[in-house]
Amino acid sequence: MPNDKLTDDQYAQLPVGELTKDLNSSAQTGLTATAAQQELATVGKNVIQKGKQENELLNFLKNFVSLMACLLWVSGIIAFFAGTPELGIAIWAVNIINGLFSYWEERAAKKATDALSKLLPSYVNVIRDGKQTQLVAEDIVPGDLVELQAGDAIPADARVLTSSSLQVDESALTGESVPVDKFVEYKHSDGQFAIQNIVFAGTVVTSGTATVMVIETGMNTEFGKIASLTQNQKKTDSPLTQELNHLTRQLSILSLSIGLAFFILAIFFVHYPVAKSFIFALGMIVAFIPEGLLPTVTLSLAHGTQVMAKRHALLKSLDSVETLGETNVICSDKTGTLTQNQMTVNHIWLPDQEFTVTGTGYYNNGKIQFQNQDVDLKNYPDLNLLLDIALLNNDTKIQEPKNAGDAPKILGTPTEAGLNILTAKAGLNLADRLQDSPRLKELPFDSTRRMMTTIQKNQDGKTYVYTKGALSNLITVCDTILIDGKVEPLTPEYKSQIDQANRDYAAQGLRSLAFAYTTTDATNFDNATPANTEQHLTFVGLAAMQDPPREEIYEAVRKCHTAGIRIIMVTGDSTLTAKSIAVKIGIVSDAARVITGEEMKQLSDDQLREAVKGEVIFARVAPEDKYRIVSMCQANGDVVASTGDGVNDAPALKKANIGIAMGVTGTDVAKDAADMILTDDNFASIVNAIEEGRTVYSNIQKFLLYIFTSNVPEAFPSILFLLSGGAIPLPLTVMQILTVDLGTDMLPALGLGAEQSEPGIMERPPRKETDHLLTKTIIWKSFGYYGLIATVISTFAYFFVNWQYGWPHVALAASGNTYMVATTMTLAAIVFCQVANVLNIRTQRNSLFKVGIFSNHRILWGIAFEICLLAFLVYVPFVHGLFGTANLSLHDWLFLICIPIPLILIDELRKWIVRKTMKGTNQ
Template structure:
């Protein structure tokens, strides 16, 4: 009995004798019997792509509550409850619950690559069962089934083809190759993987022709299924931001616990507090130094970043991937459909003695075509007219105009579609032309002779033979040439000139197609034979050479600026494509990814390279061509071993494993397969490579903004701790100027909205002129610590402490002792809280830029921050005047002079910081904002 197919057996199946292969699978031309098919269905299972083991939805949900920061908050809540501060503990837990639910909602569209694989398979297939042709559901197809393939069919299984007729298969979803490949019954192995001439693969599409096929493998045993398995087995790497937040959490935990221990010891040995009371005091300090608002602020800021990127056609599926984009150092990019437009376009025409550049030619309907920037009347260009007629009638492809904003729909091959569009640009309607030249017989293209010929009647009633194909094959059948409207014998010099032109264009990565024709007059032997007796030998002979067309899959117009911007930002682009080395290097050089000196490594060469050699290769200028799925996966892995943060683009099934392996997987939203989209972290809704650059700039801006509001949040820790320091230094003579609940008001209340506003700041000038930040850099660095604790925080501590003593002074201090309870104490702690809040108003404005003047970006340009400032003022007022809140937060009302004092605080603090930034700019000579 047959065994399940393995990848290594594909070539053996391709080489096998057809009869022997049928016998091996215990089938024949009549197909399987219904009973046998049922047995095999039970043995091999349905022809579907099985899902990988999915995590329980409950576990996915709970994972959003188990990050290091979340665990720290859970512990903080427990500590607060243990210390008798039940309201504080509940509030901290509430923050954690809200943040976790928000994160789960953002990430609910989880990876479902295997579901998408099933969607790509056809619903029905025509098989032969019990000697009859019947249609069955594709899930019921089994190895050994004989099925039919027609143009437009999706291939349901890996299969060996027989009885082919002009069969063309689009394998771009597997190989990345933009041009359909011909399939024939005879064995031939081309370049790269999936290159057996007589094997078709599941998930590919037939673009033309017909065939009978024997199913060799179904479901997960297909090459399609193998890629699915590779995708499922690859675990997603942890995002750099997640690692950084874990690192930050450890830093903050050490700081908080260190301060708590210090305050505990000082309270016992310096203030002579009882151990129990000292412990509760220290717990309060630990809670105070944990920035409870950091995690929701980070989450919401990243969410805002994803919304802004969505407006720029980049959809992020995971919040943390926003920042990772900003750290990207290498983009491994596919060519077809990513850097190029994924449509074959004629850009040059070569005729004897004439060359035409038709790049960018628009549609004309007046019998003229724009050539070399000039309108040319086709009536005066007999050679060109002959070529265009040949390209139109020797063509089986139809191109229908798409709706506004949509691409034209192609039924046939991209190469022939390019010819149809070229003729259409000259005002030639394919349908009208084919009616004027009714087709009598077709000699289909095959890879041996590399020609396609049609025999038609011209308008005068004569037989008209038109041939198109590879130049070498065309020249072999031509003994005449059309030169400036005149037919003459072709000379050796003509052949040398034609070959030289072909070589010149080939070096530019262009695909050439040659054309010839012959009119069957009375002296032609074919005029006296029936078309039924017409053979390839009798038709394709004594032809008249017309000329060449050159075509390519053109680069996207916006790609040139995008590549320049990547280089400006010190981001390398490595092209990884299934296309030919010549074409790949031509495109890469043309759009500026690499120079002419770039090394081109083919898939076969890559197979022979060790990991060390490949790791060195990806450090330099390199292009990868004719690659397989494992190759792209391996390339991404080696870049990561070099310490690069890798973004990998793609649109096909073959790209899914690499997309999942990369730090950032980027799928094309329009042309991309569902598999690629589900494996990716980011989807480009416009398939525009330039959107990646915008997304990277946004990622860098998000990281910069994360540091800005980290600075802003930590700034308040110093004035929050200062009252306790004063309490310890005075050995309790100065009552605590700030309660723990008031500290929580700053962390979770007044600070939150301005911090979120900082997350919406635009990029400062020059952010894309800098290299990506080093992998060993951290959010919390020396600069932020100094600014938060030694500058902004110190100023706020002085101001808030002064406010506390000011209220006590107005109420009789130092002549009367400092109040430790009652209305005066409530008023003193309230103005201390207010002074911290109004100092934070200045900090919010100061943190909007790192060294640029806030005036240069617009003092009132960030409406979110302004709204946050208004809200925090209203919130502090509610705490002062609502009786219930007064009792919970130990606050009291302030008089008019005290309010005036508070409103005066932000101005000098803001101006002092502006002066510092001015001095820094003078030293560093930082450019002003445009």
Template sequence: MIEENKTNDQFAQLPLDEFYQAVDSSPTGLNANQVQQQRSKYGPNVITATKTGNRLWKFFKNFTSLMAGLLWVSGFIAIFAKMPELGIAIWTVNIINGLFSYWQEDQAQKASDALKKMLPTQATVIRDGKSVQIDTADIVPGDLIVIAAGNSISADARIISSDSFQVDESALTGESDLRDKKATYHRGSGRFDEDNIIFAGTVASSGNAQAVALKTGMNTEFGKIARLTQSQTSKPSPLEIELNRLTRQLSMIAILIGISFFLTAVFIVHYPVVQSFIFALGMVVAFIPEGLLPTVTLSLAQGVQRMAKKHALVKNLNSVETLGETTVIASDKTGTLTQNQMTINHIWLPDQVYAVSGEGYVDNGQVLDQGQVVKPGQNPDLDLLMQAIALNNDTTVKPISQPGGQAQIVGTPTEAGLVILTEKYQLASATLKDANPRLKTLVFDSDRKRMSTINQASNGKLTLYTKGALDGILAISQSILVDGQVRAITTNDIQKIQAANELYAAQGLRALAIAVRDLPAETSQNLADCTIANTEKDLTFVGLTIMADPPRPEIYEAVKKAHQAQIRIIMVTGDGPITAKSIAVKIGLVSDQARVITGDELTAMSDENLRQAVKGEVIFARVAPEQKYRIVKANQANGEIVASTGDGVNDAPALKQADIGIAMGATGTDVAKDAADMILTDDNFASIIAAIEEGRTVYSNIQKFLLYILNSNVPEAFPSVLFLFSGGFIPLPLTVMQILTIDLGTDMLPALGLGSEKSEPGVMQQPPRSRSAHLLNKSIIWKAFGLYGLIASLISTAAYFFVNYAYGWPKHALASSGAIYAEATTITLAAIVFCQVAAAINARTKYTSVFKIGIFSNRHIITGLVFEIALISLIIYLPFLQSVFNTHALGLQEWLFLLAIPIPLILLEELRKWIVRKYYLKLNQN
């Protein structure tokens, strides 16, 4: 077992053999028994979340909103006024709403926890001498961890070996400077200054290392300070702010209407004060949308679930709605717009071109440089190139294990393409690596865009093998290999190489340059002194490998849909400008007139010039990931809502700055995933467009719910207006308990069904929503209050007078009590309910015919409507409920009238939508 009394600093100073003994480990890692013992003692390697807030308070806070407060007080006064049924009914509104809100919050938390389980962070460890990949939660003290650039460090550990290893410790120290880390001990002046100790919560920025875990979970330095940050509250999203604003507006409107009706009833109609208060209370209840917040939560949660099925995992519910506002997508090319499956089509040597497939690369029916395929040993220049790409390679490709499966790549797609090329060339890479062991690696970085290895042959010869971007390789090459001879590289050679590169780049192909350098034998004694600056120079250019990364098949339709939705897409790539533009034009991202800005040009541009540049068609090529941050900020300065993709450590600033940061789930680093708001499990651009469509749908569904709920407010209030303005001559056509029947009972399930409505046809043909737009807009107000609310008021009022007419009105006065009055109010109530049946169907679409999407296609709404009709039938016919809600049984004639109500309302709305579609069609044609 680990000597727990030792500090990290004490572990750092131990000689290596004593250290392995102190941590109960070895150079080959732990064995299975040791892992089991450590796991039993220390538990999982996780930061335990501190519970923020009392669970009981989390439950009761759902009953303490402004609307809830109004209803609690109203219910108490109703009971005090000797109307217990009304008081209980009002409190029931609160209880149901609060319970539902709490349930939704609890479900959202469970969904969030499930999301974390769906995306486990992986780590590579050596156990029993073998490299295995495990969840970071399974790391135990003593594990030998393999760390590469971009990995989050998940345990406090001592470095055993390292190569150009740097760590970002800002999460612990607050300092942004990268720290060089190595296997040798050196103690600085700060708390985390041991050179050979790394800490959980930090990030490997470059290089690679092997380290033995010392502390895990809450025992790490990060775990000790985690409790200080776990209680931080998140900033409310734009949607939350808008919903709070809407709730206050509707609540104040309801209160003002209630006060107005109370004063009018008392001082104009001279109604008794108690009855006037109860009457006004009904108005307040009628105008409060009790189900607004739970429906919004349900809509967001269902949006998250639908997105997950489309390979987009959203980490925050409110990010779903923000997606609907997106106006610009700053997207990587490789793996997002393309398949990230690099295939070597050609090998270009200064004196010969080879087509790997034997058929050449075919593009738009044109065969490019068919060349010839040769076997090993026929061309020494080709043999050297193949040797270089085999030895300068950290990727392995596991063969397909079952029919229809895919080969598993452990490494990068580019290197995987090179591995497959060597296999086609019948080169025994494993044997070659054994005969030429690697002594040192100069790791790839995004600034110089190349990687080098130093290998030693069996005869002692040392060779530097370098691969990378052509411009970077040519800049440090002083000679060229031609037909087995090395000579000085000339201007003509460079022009010939660049011309070949441009030929392939124009077809969307990518060139990877290969170069070598013989090193002095004594270099092996001074490997620590072999730096990038003094080693990567005076190279001999060998040739180019030409590879294709074809566009994803679905990208064409996705780009088309984005353009129809007036969303601009800006390609940001590390590829060369010619290749980048070729791909962008080919998939329809931009026109041939698009401007291409390179990383060097971007560095020289002022912020104002960049702001102007991103307003037009533009592609960014040969840019470093950290430059994407400036591109995102420039678009935001122009008022754009920006979604940005990324997968690397250097992408994190852009992902955090973007309104929606989108990380790659398959190839993304832990840092990118942590910084992002959304994670693509398939790294596919088409999934972004699908997620944006869902974001727009969620917002649209909230508005549909709002329209449906407010639609019933006018017919609920209209009978009271008749009562007031007639000076009490017209008895109340609708009682307060019957108003509650609509709000609490019949309206709820259909309203929730609207929250699950699928994307409406044409939702991606509309421009992105402005952030200044409000949920309650003029269109909703007009349709809810001025059109269908008024129509429903006239229909329900007509039904009230129809019953009175059947019993002798106007010869006799309108009934104010008894069976006739109960039947008149019952049909008024039922008429409003059947108007709401039509409203639920009409609200499903804004412009599209409901018959086109299928009138029965939303089973949640159909279930809600069946429940609505069943509930009103029970209230009408059950004796107990008749006494509570003052209802009376209706006859066949009345039911035929009620069943006929939705038909003309649906047809009228279909006519309106048809006119709107015709109007927009003509507008677009003009």
């Protein structure tokens, strides 16, 4: 078969006889079943491949080999050398559990996105052996004869053989929402997909019928070629992965430096043998490595994905959660994302009066009003006539959804759907009117004359010609005008008045549709043509319509501006409409620059980079232009989220730091290329996801703060021991230190990973690329504030116990029951300080009482666990020897229980001072 040697344009120009011969088919009977089977074996299934699939084993193993995971594997080995094999096993177990959890979460996300994605139509009507049959779309092959009708998704690239008023929505390929006319005759306009007699896979029939012959399937279609290009792009590591790698290097240097310092001090101050000093130093290295970091990160990300899923944002990768929090530019489509994707008539203009139409959307029953009063159509015959034309001169049907809450399905054009809603608001019923006024003839819309005409036999016995279309075209075939029920000559003054009204609507971002009529005495309309029918019309009026902004978009845009996030609208719509919507919803001001696709081609990369730094709107651009816009933003150092639904959006989605596909209107290629899928196609869901991403990053920082806070009181006893030359016995043993790190601290720390968004988190600017997880603020708070207080309290507890047993008159015990009680009290004091710290760290500036002490159940369960674990270590005899613990008395517990209360109150005072003195700052 030579079909892969011809281009679409060459196929489009072949005579039908040569086309069918080349494809071994017939224009009447299609392929034979035998030929179809042979062709299927040759070209394969009509499917869009998902790109090179990762080896599942490698996908599984990658969860265990990150830089932080490798650090934990090494830590386990060090623990074995340090003579604590149980510790090494525990560290490895943490690593294994975290890897399994991470793999499970990403698998669940992948299954959810796979379930959401639906590629080509399940079944198509095909003619084989001269008989019509239904086939699964993936089984069609080049040469198949396919019948199409309104609402059908086109399963493959095909040549149009017969056509009746065929219009196709090619927005998945071109981004242009206006349906395209398709004809049998060949014509090639400007643009890659502008072949008049070729329909493309992934597009949708909006009106009319056709018989087409398949010329390309699967990855050979234009749809498939773009998918293939997209799949070859490689994603770089997410900002979180890069940051965790940076943090791992920081922690490795910190831990090794501390270990080296303790090794030297043990030799020169305590005079330990080198081997014993080395074991001691290894224990301190392990103590300073946050074993719970990876599980906390994974839990935070997993919790974030679950929250986002409930808020209509489906993440395919856990790392993508945090990347959203770093986003500072959103390149957004207009139609369906910022707007409702529901063309709605706002105004009806007649030469002598104007009416407003209230209510938006298919389920919002608005009204037609005049001077804020409901309209009785009986009193407005001219309005009644315009509505009659809108109702009868209309081929679009609105199909009610199967499930409550789903959007209705439009079988036709959005513009005509808007007229249907308008007439429904007026209480008109199409079925009733067609009985009274049946259609005798239709002259379908085409892109040349930009009008549509129907001929209706009315119940008054007259035959009416109803025409609607673009004002600039329709006004040329009108020579009279209807004013207050009277037909008058269409004078230049009237034309000027109509033109001014049209321009006023355009300035508001509204699209005008003009209506006209005439009556005829003819009875036979077989030979009716636009030339002999659309003439000497009477102008009736205009309907001004708009795809209204989503109700929640205003607050979402406000949040973005407050959060330091810029929004760049990228649309195929006109400059007037794009700017009107962008200004109306607050994305930009009136001073914003509008750049068209043609103007963009004239800009160098440097000029475009400069343009995207300011207030800018891109209008009349193709989806492939979005790739360049995203690239230039990234070249400026921006972290970019980009939305898209079409096939040609896929490269930009892949290029963006966060690609966001539409779940309702998006093509499968777009969904495959994206990192996130919006199940409601709503811009506000992106803003919600960004808020959650910021929360995840904040929670990871809270974990670091919490973990490092306990490291200070853990390390200080060893410093006392070393600097005193061993005169002060170790107030805390290595096993007790590790009990805090891997035992009591673990669950409360994980609870911080599920902390809710802190009030005001969207009032801060996005974090910069140069900002790191481990900040100076975290180091100061952990070592100089929380950690210092815990150090003072735990050290006091150690000496308090020894004081009870006779110190300083008696030397500090280095062994025996007194020593074990003292070290146990030190351990317990650290644990109770951490109880207060985990509650304090939940908020940076806001009061703990405002967010609610009991609002995070995971932390409460974690606190309960650590106290129970401490009690286990204190009162179960067989663990005393392993952990160096002993029983505590009642008054010891009374001292411990009192620790958290003043610590919480002190921190509440600090936060109050911060709120008063640092209002509006980040930390």
